[in-house]
Amino acid sequence: MKNTHNWLVTQFEAERPRLRAIAYRMLGSLTEAEDAVQESWLNLSSSDTSTVSNLSGWLTTVVARVCLNMLRTRKSRREDSLEASEPEAVTGDKREVNPEQEMELADSVGLALLVVLDQLAPAERLAFVLHDIFAVSFDEIAPIVERSEAATRQLASRARRRVRGKASMQDADIATSRDVVEAFLAAAREGSFEALLAVLDPNIVVRFDSQDVPVGAPREMHGAAVVAKMLVEHSQIFRACQVALVNGFVGIVVAPYARLIAVGDLLIKDGKITIFTAILDPVRLRQLHLAVLND
Template sequence: MSEQAGTAATFEMHRNHLQSVAYRMLGSLSEAEDAVQEAWLRLSRVDASSIDNMRGWLTTVVSRICLDMLRSRKARREAPMAEPTPEMSMSYTNLADPEQEAELAEAVGVALLVVLGNLNPAERITFVLHDIFAVSFGEIAPIVGKSEMATRQLASRARRRIRGAQASSEVDVPRQRDVVQAFLAAAHTGDFATLVRVLDPDVVLRDDRQAASVNVTRGAAALADQVAGRAEKAAQLALVNGAIGIIVAPRGRLRYVLQFTILNGKITEVDLISDHERVQQLELNVLID
């Protein structure tokens, strides 16, 4: 076997690991493939025999590539949401089935994908490497260009956002969760009576997908009629700015967020937010049971 063939065989041993790392960092399967391919090109240009820890070397290289891609994406104000993650035993070409994609996204956790997408590049790289792949802070620090102490702080900040630790202590989250869960369940089943019961009689829905002249729905009956039996399968509870809300992200692609105002156990306001710039301003957190 030639030296180049041997290097290629070694790289293939680590491909699934690199794809898994890159996917979680980028939230896009196609971009993850690009990052892994770039890592191979960089490996092919060096003397592989001089690398003592090939897995570590490749993980570092693909992480730096992903960091550059995330920063470039942010500079372009782009935000492609996550595509389904490839299982370790599955090839990239087996992901054409939308149902399979949805199952894979659910396996990773749609809410987690959404929250990862809202971390800044350095936070995301640090969290993925340390908390998911157990890379030491000493190894991560030079990748993100920070001191080890600063890298620890990045991970801590990202972890708080992931776990929803920034939820306001003044918010009655359990009670809100019951109300919003009842709303979502009734919207799924078409239970008009339950919808009216959890809505304030003067509830207001603002939908930024509609023209300003028609983007407001007023009244419990009107809103219940609008949503009964029409809830999307991908809708699920999440923390939105520290309060219970709903995210809709089919196959991991964030479509919109529902933000609720609840007073005295009734939903008084609902804001449907789909505009990317507005979504980026929201604090979205995974709900941990």
């Protein structure tokens, strides 16, 4: 019995990195991913695995079902709360996480991808993550989502269309706009006043679309120097930003801990950002069509 337990521990630890990778892409939260992996271990340690021929596949199925249940619970909570964009409102979890580790993991996966995945229905997200990212076959995914193999293919197909989106621009315009936005983000992250002036139109207008603008705070800012100064003072937030398609145009998602809190809707002309609308209102954020830019 002891030898069997030790063997299971060894096998599970070998699978843990892959299981955590699946769970993180499913849930977009390091804390929740660790919880899902731990629950999969509890399932393993209390199950009769004598007839399991593919332990790796068995664990994939278990962690996927755990994540699916967590996503469905999260969705039902969101329907009851317009403040679900806040991590605690979604998870109810007040445990401390390592911000550096969380951000590094989100960066490695892609903030924009995590944000777009978070907009999918739970079953769509599971089908896309397992098949398109981890190459799990549809016949293995179908029982998890309780659909036929053909219906599961449709789930993944719908998710794929959402993730990739449809640009409202020509490829050349997308490439040019992406270069401008990436240069802007690099300058903002570095807090470089001069580099920001190089990508901001001299007459840039910044607008804040939010119901919670503090009394006395401006809803608009005008002029490159004024805007650049403000951006330098808040440079730390730009680590949680990434380029994405926003309603078919190149924009910015702001997602600390992979939770969307704002979107930058940009107008770019002649290689300069002329209008920057910062959308922070939770209702408006849910109405946006976000997609990942192809590398």
